Amino acid sequence: MKKMKKTTILTLALICLTFNLKAQKIKGSDTVLPLSQEAAEEFKKKSPSSSVSVTGGGSGVGISALMSGTTDIAQASRKIKFDEKLKIQDAGNSVKEIIIALDALSVVVHPSNKVTKLTREQLEGIFTGKITNWKEVGGEDLKIVPYSRETSSGTYEFFKESVLKNKNYKSGIMSLPATGAIIQSVSQTKGAIGYVGFAYLNTKVKSINISYDKGKTYVIPNVTNVKNKTYPIVRPLYYYYLTKNASKVKSFVDYVLSPDGQKIVTEVGYITIK
Amino acid sequence: MNPIKRISERFIEGIFKMSSMVTSIVILLIVVFLFKEGMGLFSSPIVESGYGLYLNTTNPVSDLSFTQIKQIYDGEIDNWKTVGGKDEVIELFRFDDIFSIYSDEELGENYEFLPEKLNQVITDKSNIIAFLPYKYAPKQSSFVKEISKENIGIREFLLGKEWLPTTTPSPLFGIVPLILGTLLVSFFAILFALPLGLGVAIYISEIASSKIRRIIKPAIELLAGIPSVVYGFFGLTVLVPIVQKVGNLTVGETAFTGSLILAIMALPTIISISEDALRNTPLSLREASYALGATQWQTIYKVVIPFAGSGISTAAILGIGRAIGETMAVLMVTGNGAVIPHSLFESVRTIPATIAAELGEAPSGGAHYQALFLLGCVLFLITLCFSIISEYISKKQSSKIA
Numbered sequence: 194m195k196k197m198k199k200t201t202i203l204t205l206a207l208i209c210l211t212f213n214l215k216a217q218k219i220k221g222s223d224t225v226l227p228l229s230q231e232a233a234e235e236f237k238k239k240s241p242s243s244s245v246s247v248t249g250g251g252s253g254v255g256i257s258a259l260m261s262g263t264t265d266i267a268q269a270s271r272k273i274k275f276d277e278k279l280k281i282q283d284a285g286n287s288v289k290e291i292i293i294a295l296d297a298l299s300v301v302v303h304p305s306n307k308v309t310k311l312t313r314e315q316l317e318g319i320f321t322g323k324i325t326n327w328k329e330v331g332g333e334d335l336k337i338v339p340y341s342r343e344t345s346s347g348t349y350e351f352f353k354e355s356v357l358k359n360k361n362y363k364s365g366i367m368s369l370p371a372t373g374a375i376i377q378s379v380s381q382t383k384g385a386i387g388y389v390g391f392a393y394l395n396t397k398v399k400s401i402n403i404s405y406d407k408g409k410t411y412v413i414p415n416v417t418n419v420k421n422k423t424y425p426i427v428r429p430l431y432y433y434y435l436t437k438n439a440s441k442v443k444s445f446v447d448y449v450l451s452p453d454g455q456k457i458v459t460e461v462g463y464i465t466i467k
Numbered sequence: 468m469n470p471i472k473r474i475s476e477r478f479i480e481g482i483f484k485m486s487s488m489v490t491s492i493v494i495l496l497i498v499v500f501l502f503k504e505g506m507g508l509f510s511s512p513i514v515e516s517g518y519g520l521y522l523n524t525t526n527p528v529s530d531l532s533f534t535q536i537k538q539i540y541d542g543e544i545d546n547w548k549t550v551g552g553k554d555e556v557i558e559l560f561r562f563d564d565i566f567s568i569y570s571d572e573e574l575g576e577n578y579e580f581l582p583e584k585l586n587q588v589i590t591d592k593s594n595i596i597a598f599l600p601y602k603y604a605p606k607q608s609s610f611v612k613e614i615s616k617e618n619i620g621i622r623e624f625l626l627g628k629e630w631l632p633t634t635t636p637s638p639l640f641g642i643v644p645l646i647l648g649t650l651l652v653s654f655f656a657i658l659f660a661l662p663l664g665l666g667v668a669i670y671i672s673e674i675a676s677s678k679i680r681r682i683i684k685p686a687i688e689l690l691a692g693i694p695s696v697v698y699g700f701f702g703l704t705v706l707v708p709i710v711q712k713v714g715n716l717t718v719g720e721t722a723f724t725g726s727l728i729l730a731i732m733a734l735p736t737i738i739s740i741s742e743d744a745l746r747n748t749p750l751s752l753r754e755a756s757y758a759l760g761a762t763q764w765q766t767i768y769k770v771v772i773p774f775a776g777s778g779i780s781t782a783a784i785l786g787i788g789r790a791i792g793e794t795m796a797v798l799m800v801t802g803n804g805a806v807i808p809h810s811l812f813e814s815v816r817t818i819p820a821t822i823a824a825e826l827g828e829a830p831s832g833g834a835h836y837q838a839l840f841l842l843g844c845v846l847f848l849i850t851l852c853f854s855i856i857s858e859y860i861s862k863k864q865s866s867k868i869a
Contacts, residue, residue, distance in 0.1 A: 275562065276600060321541065336717045343803070343824040344633045359561065360541050361634045365644070365806030367720060367814050370798055370824055374703060378802075381708045382718050 217445055219247045221255020221268035222347050224390065225430050228294060228461045229268055235457060236448050245445055252347045259433060260284065265442050267433040270296070270347035287436045292429040293449050294463040297391035297419045298352060300426075301376070301398040303383050308332040310402040310411040313425070316356050319386060322363025327384060340375050340387035341368045348372070351428045352388050388426075391419065392462025419464045430463065498847065505841035508640070511619055511834035518562075519604055520636060521597045523589055528552040536637045539596060547594065560588065560597040561635075578603065598636045619834065624841065630805040630816070632825060632835045640838040642845065644807045648815030649849075651808050652722050652797065653790040656729035661783050663730070664737030668782075671738070672745040673767050684742075691735035699799030702728040707800060714812060720802030722815040728796045733786035740785060744778020745771055777861040784857035788850050794819035818846045 219229050226249040233245035250258075255267035256277050273288065281288050300316065302308065308331055311319075318324035320339050327335045341362055342349040349368075353359060369375050372389045379385040380397035387398075391414055394400055402411035405425035418424040432449070434442050448454050455465040520536065522528060528550055531539070538544040539557055548554045565574075565585060574581050581603045589597055619640065627641020667687070671680050703720075706727055711719030748771045756766040772779070802814030803824065822839050829835040 279602075338718050359635070361537065361631060364629050364631060365804040365814070367718070367802040367804045368816075368824070369803065374799060377703055378707070378718075378720060381711065384717050 216244045216246065217266065217442055218264045219245060219266040219268055219432075220250060220258045220264035222252040222270040222430070223249040224270040224296065224347055225268035225293075228430070228458060228463060231457045231461055232449050232454055233445075235453070236445055239448070240444070243444070256433065259288070259435065265434060265438055266446070269431045269433060270428065271350055272429075272431065273433055281435070288433050289436050289439065291432045291434075291446055291450070292466055293432050293446075294430045294455075294458040294466060295419060295427055296430055296463050297414050297424055298348065298355075298388050298426040298428070299391050299394050299400040299414045300386065300388050300403060301379050301394070301400050302386050303379060304397070304399045305383060306332060306399060308401065309399075310404065312404045312408045313356055314407065316403070317358065317360065320352075320357055320362055320366070321360050322366075335384045337386060338382055338384045339363070339366055340378055340385055341366045342372070342375065342388075343368050343370050348388070348390065352426075355426055355428070356388075390462075391464070416464060427464075429466075501840060501843050501847060504837060505844045506837075508619055508624065508834060508837035508841050509621060511837060518598060518600050518636060521589055521599055521604060523593045523595055525593045526552055534639075537631070537634060537639065540598075540634075540636060555594040558592055558595045560592075560595050562597075562599050562603075624838070628807060630821070632829075632838060638835060640834070642818075642842065644805045645816055645818050645821055645842065646845065646849075647807055648722065648801070648805075649791055649817040649819075649846075651811070652725040652729060652801065652815060652817055653787055655722070655726035655811060656733055656790040657783060657787050659726060659730035660733045660737055660786055664734050664782070664786070665741055665779065667734075667738050668742040668745055669767060669772075672742045673763070673771065684739075687735050687738050690731070691739075695732065695793060695795045696799075698728055698732055699796035702796060702800035716812055718802060718814065720800055720814050721812045722801060722808055723811045725797050725801040725815065725817070726811070728800055729790040729793055732793060732796060733789050736789055737782045737786045740782035741775065741779045744775035744782070747778070748774045777863075780860045781857050784853050784860075788853050791850055791853070792819055792846065794823045798823055818842050822846075 219233070226247065229247045233247050236245055237243065252267075252269040252271050255264065255269055256273060258264040259267040260277070260280055273290065278288060300311065306327070308327060311330060315324060315330050319330075319337055320341070324330060325337055327333055327337055342352075353362065367378075369378060369387075372393045375387040375389050376393060376395065376398055379387045386401075389398075394414075400414055402413050403425060404411045410423075412418050412424045414424050414426075419427055432446060434446070449457075450466075455467065458465050520531070526547065528547060531550060535544065535550050539550075540559060544550060545557050546554065547557055565581070565588065568588070569584050574584060585597070585599060585603060589595055624640050624642060626643060627639060628643050629639040629641045630644055631639040667683075671683055675683065702724060706724050707719035709719075710716065710721060710724045710727070714723075752770055752774060753766055756770045761769065797817050798820040801817065801820065803816045803820055804814035805816040805821075806813070808815045822842055825835070826839050829839055
């Protein structure tokens with residue numbers, strides 16, 4: 194089985210080599226996917242001799258593909274885990290990390306909800322199931338319905354880490370397979386609360402101001418606040434590649450970090466690093 | 468006969484034989500693969516593989532259960548007294564915390580000082596519980612002790628009431644809420660779909676004129692061709708708000724909504740199979756019935772339906788099979804909360820939805836991955852049961868008629 198895998202990989206690699214010496218593969222997070230795709234297309238226009246193929250699957254999928262050598266760049270919406278890094282080191286490689294953009298998570302509620310601000314502690318209480326009614330956080334007497342993403346998403350992990358301080362979500366929390374579904378459900382459920390990437394915000398839902406200092410200051414999620422780092426729920430989006438492949442992927446990574454590339458970042462709805 | 472013709476016939480026969488053999492072998496292999504992957508779960512340790520829990524040696528606690536570990540890391544238990552230790556506040560330590568205490572330089576280039584530093588941390592604090600990888604964990608001989616290395620048990624899997632596959636340090640793989648969710652949704656789906664489907668089938672086969680039949684039948688069969696994700700989308704944007712408003716519920720994503728969508732999806736199967744069965748009733752039987760002075764309704768009720776009984780049961784069971792295995796539509800409308808359902812108007816999580824939603828990111832070969840395969844096995848066994856029941860019923864029926 195293993196041998197077969199190896200031979201398939203080898204043949205695939207050979208095919209790729211013969212077809213196009215400059216072909217690069219990017220794989221991983223679905224959050225970064227639209228950005229990479231857009232960048233790959235623009236990059237191809239600039240240097241027609243090279244080709245970049247982009248696939249999704251999730252941050253974990255991308256990083257394990259990097260380990261097995263089936264991708265050149267792993268795109269991730271979370272930092273590489275220690276044991277993943279270790280596995281790469283055990284194989285005699287080292288990994289290089291590049292932050293390509295920032296993404297903020299907005300906490301959203303139904304537009305009719307009177308609550309406009311919440312502290313991190315209150316959010317933790319809501320998503321771990323300790324706070325169950327909106328009147329406990331200054332709203333009307335209405336049951337809170339928290340919506341979460343599925344466990345496979347990087348967004349789920351990041352929210353858990355940043356807002357819940359690694360505590361577990363309440364057992365039996367409603368979990369939806371996509372950001373679009375969260376927006377849809379929150380917009381049609383009065384007591385709902387959910388979290389979505391900043392880029393997906395629209396007028397069907399209302400975003401909440403967040404405080405990470407126990408209620409002293411509440412911050413609105415907008416581009417300025419994310420850039421000057423006052424908005425707390427921000428995550429970097431990463432590219433990972435093996436240092437031995439650096440020369441191969443350099444031109445593309447440089448392109449993404451260049452002013453042109455960062456313009457795409459804004460277009461796709463994320464926040465530039467500079 | 469022409470020898471060339473004979474050879475070519477043999478050849479075609481051979482091809483048919485081959486294809487049937489290949490199909491059977493492939494199916495068998497899939498089943499074997501499913502069970503092989505799934506059974507691996509029971510040899511996985513409770514605590515995430517490659518990691519262990521460590522305490523200070525002065526701590527009298529020597530064993531922590533599944534739920535205790537979870538409650539400690541969720542902050543529900545915050546004193547060692549609760550789990551049989553001293554009256555001390557529990558201090559949580561996660562592996563990544565070490566990197567905020569010491570810089571990379573202090574830990575060494577290849578992390579060679581890591582075990583030492585970890586040991587330091589654990590020795591310094593008598594109230595600590597640390598979640599660390601074995602590889603860097605301080606050796607047992609030092610001031611720490613390791614707890615709970617036992618494997619995940621079959622009982623915990625089959626009777627566990629909580630499905631929390633990604634919690635650290637100890638994931639919970641209890642499938643009771645998932646099985647109940649699946650069965651609840653499918654059962655009510657069939658409860659809604661069967662009377663309706665049967666009614667339509669009777670109308671098409673017995674009452675409708677051939678002109679109407681020619682329009683209705685293809686229309687219903689078209690229903691089967693709609694991709695399930697489209698049904699899911701329809702459910703999420705149309706059915707969910709309706710259910711919420713009509714039932715005056717806090718949420719619209721409920722088992723009931725799932726049942727409705729599945730009922731719609733199971734209708735074509737139920738209608739076309741039971742309609743075929745009804746139409747297969749011999750004309751002689753009908754004529755005999757009319758000759759005895761029975762009305763049309765009496766004929767349908769006393770002659771046609773009993774004769775088509777086995778076909779109708781097959782339709783129902785195939786409909787259930789369709790409902791149990793349906794993934795995408797259910798994933799989108801039931802809310803996927805993994806709780807044991809107490810009513811039809813609560814969010815449920817079904818087995819196929821769980822597999823579809825979680826397999827993408829489950830690290831291949833890990834406990835979560837194996838648990839998902841085992842869920843696949845459970846699903847397979849459930850549908851197998853239904854197939855056997857349907858086979859049994861149709862055999863019994865046909866022998867009765869004969």
